[in-house]
Amino acid sequence: MDRFVRFLRRQIDIDLELHSQARSDEEAGNAVHRCLVGPLRGFRECELKSRLLAQHDRCGTGGGPCDTLGTSYPPEDERGCLTRALLGLPYADRPGYAPRWRP
Numbered sequence: 001m002d003r004f005v006r007f008l009r010r011q012i013d014i015d016l017e018l019h020s021q022a023r024s025d026e027e028a029g030n031a032v033h034r035c036l037v038g039p040l041r042g043f044r045e046c047e048l049k050s051r052l053l054a055q056h057d058r059c060g061t062g063g064g065p066c067d068t069l070g071t072s073y074p075p076e077d078e079r080g081c082l083t084r085a086l087l088g089l090p091y092a093d094r095p096g097y098a099p100r101w102r103p
Ligand SMILES: [Zn+2]
Pocket: 055, 056, 059, 064, 065, 066, 067, 080, 081, 082, 083, 084
């Protein structure tokens, strides 16, 4: 698995942990919403990102849907395809995100 996909999966895992913590705080009556997205919506967004990533997991290797459509990035571009590149955009300010990954 390439570095970019590992990075994306790690960020989704971090988000899930943050949403779990927010839900626990909410259940304990200590909810401090730092943003407008509540834990349930956060979980759904993580599921969306995970499913999209799974669908495009092989793009750029010759076996992904974007390879079939002829829209994948060349093999040397670890982003694989535009969908994967866009999935990384919300994490552009997190440690480990490479500037070359910007869509
Ligand atoms: Zn793709």
